[in-house]
Amino acid sequence: MNALIRVTGAVQGIGYRPFVAELATKYELKGEVKNLGGIVEIIVLGDEENISSFYGELKKSSPSGSIVINVSLEYLKENEPEGLIGYSGFRIVESSDNFEKSYLPVFPPDIAICDKCLEEMHDEQNRRFGYPLISCASCGPRFSILRKLPYDRKTTTMDVYCLCPECNNEYQKGRRRHAQTISCHSCGPQLIFDAFDSEGKDLSDTAISEGHDLSDTVIIDKAARIIQNGGIIGIKGIGGYQLAADPYNYEAVKKLREIKGREQKPFAVMFSSVSEIKRLCKVSEKEEEFLLSSAKPIVLLDKKNCDFSENVCGNSGQIGAFLPSSGLHVLLTEKTGPLIVTSGNISGEPMIIADDIFRDRFSDKIDGVIWYKRDILRPLDDSVIQMYKDSEGNDEPRFIRRARGYVPLPLFLNNTLYDGILFEAYGADLKNTFSIGYGDRIITSQFLGDMEDYKTVKLQKNELKEFCEIFRVDNLEAKSKLIICDKHPGYHTTELADSAYKAAETVKTRLITIQHHHAHIGSVMAEHGLKNCIGVAFDGTGYGTDKTIWGSEFLVCNEVNFLREGHLKPIRIVGQDEGMKNAAISAVCYLLDSGLEIPRGIMDDSELTLIRAALANNINAYPNSGMGRLFDAVSCILGICSYNSYEGECAVRLQNAAEKYSDMNVFSDNDAIILPIKISDEDNVMDVTDMLKELLSLRDEESRELLAYSFHKAIAEAVKRIAINIRSRHKISDICLSGGVFANRLLLYLCDKMLKEEGFVVYYNRILPTNDGGISAGQVYLANLMIENS
Structure with a gap:
């Protein structure tokens, strides 16, 4: 009996072919296994029962580091495949450049040193004792040294090293069989x-x-x-x-x-x-x-x-x-x-x-x-994860930065993208990533950095080009390409997308712009396969459809677009870049807008005079409804932090103060001070004037920790009230929370808890960063919904 088995997933670079060969030998099957572009193809000859058992084991087990998406079995005609005539065993054959045309291939990320290599490195009797660059079929660099698929030594930067006799022998059998990074003190890169x-x-x-x-x-x-x-x-x-x-x-x-x-x-x-x-x-x-x-x-x-x-x-x-x-x-x-x-x-x-x-x-x-002398082809910084304990007590991982160890693993979608379209999304200017999408998956790049630095702009252009080459996008059966970017006309990513659109020659190409906060919510929708939801996107800034700065958005997202159903009352904040760093500017602008006195110590009199003059004459003063700026203002007003020496510092320290109180009181609702936020019934606009007035009156009488916690609770209460208002109008109970402000685990916990108590189904980012690192994947997902329903 002859059979063809095809395995799709992250099955290259992790010793999958040696695993298959050992399993075939176990079931007394002859045949061959090879990498075929982005998949593994297996031909087996033998007893039907053994083939069935072999197939069953492939479906339920795989080497460490692999991700198996699908294992298919097709019985062939009885005559033996020509390549196996006269061959009595099971062999691993050379990889093929023939690629599937219906999906993007999956490739594993760089894998940290495994326990077995660790044991060898510490074993004085082992020939790799103390070898710092030790690796095997289950660990070592992968994506950082890959030139192109299929993954073989000759397609990596290890190709400059010839195997010594001992490594060559190990390459034929054992746990380093076909391990492309195999090396030792004698034949590999040295320190x-x-x-x-x-x-x-x-x-x-x-x-x-x-x-x-x-x-x-x-x-x-x-x-x-x-x-x-x-x-x-x-x-x-x-x-x-x-x-x-x-x-x-x-x-x-x-x-x-x-x-x-x-x-x-x-x-x-x-x-x-x-x-x-x-x-x-x-x-x-x-x-x-x-x-x-x-x-x-x-x-x-x-x-x-x-x-x-x-x-x-x-x-x-x-x-x-x-x-x-x-x-x-x-x-x-x-x-x-x-x-x-x-x-x-x-x-x-x-x-x-x-x-x-x-x-x-x-x-x-x-x-x-x-x-050491081994080229690194692309920068992969360490990934950063924070564990979030939800309102039901479950620990959930959330990415702050997604890079080494996770990229280029794709996001697999519940619903496939529109047939025949290649999606290319350029992301946001801060914490930039780009994404390519096709079929049932979106591949998002590693964290690249902020596009205000020209080196990052060059890096994004180069990395996108290399991603497209590695994942063979030209090989796909794409009839057209969709380029997606942010609506902000001044973004570097917008300029890059526009240039790519104008330079497109080979396929029919369209350019779509998607609003920043809509894309934040789109990233959550993509993870959970949603097509309609209430979206709450809180961050520092984002270009709104009314050409003002948004950042506290309550959106109703449907399959075509979104409705803006609520936000903070915009206030004019002086200065753009400095206004985002200097929390004292945000505090003064908020207090002046609310008609409140400026407490001594928040800002020097000379600076305050300049701010007043700038507001009075509308000089470099822009309407801003970013939630991040409100967090900055409150942090400054409470005397916790008045300047962001790094992004989000004031908000982080405000959160730290609140968590000190909540830890002592185990998230007690009873002791928090009620800070009033006025919400208009007509358009769900939040006015924080009364809350700021209350904070000013209490800041010398109550602890900073209590007031910081009460502020978080007040924002969560406002989220709940507006969500209830929107649900009553639109009959939607699915709600997505995203944006950089929701990296604040206390705010997320309080919102999650209060919304679930009101019967909402709450979703947030788990696979993609909740900050701007998730924007590009959200752009792909939303662009697809728009195309499907246009």
């Missing part, structure tokens, strides 16, 4: 250490001989000593260059902040083990699961007994903790203990992946760098 003086001159005596058994140990020891003595070391990680420093050394952390131009934003800390993390942080079962996962993301954890230098996490109540993703990081942290490990770039610029660029940029600022 190199360069030390620098204050002018960037290389101080290395002579290059430590590559391939020598002790060279890696010497390098790790040297780097560890520098860090322990207060120095800063560069590290070539899996997805790009990083900077490492001792979190216990105040001066080292201060120097690191100066180098990166990062004044206050908390640093993430890499630990050697979960037990080490538990010493300083509270770790739930779900948080531990993500810390130990193959992605090894940064997980934001509540502090317990943190004894780091005060300038590591600042005023944050959390630590961004993570475990080593490579053997190099494991060996280094075992020597040093916890390490600040942060992206090797100047804040606001893309992560550096090129050896020469990193050296040019940092050699005069740091004490040395550990690197």
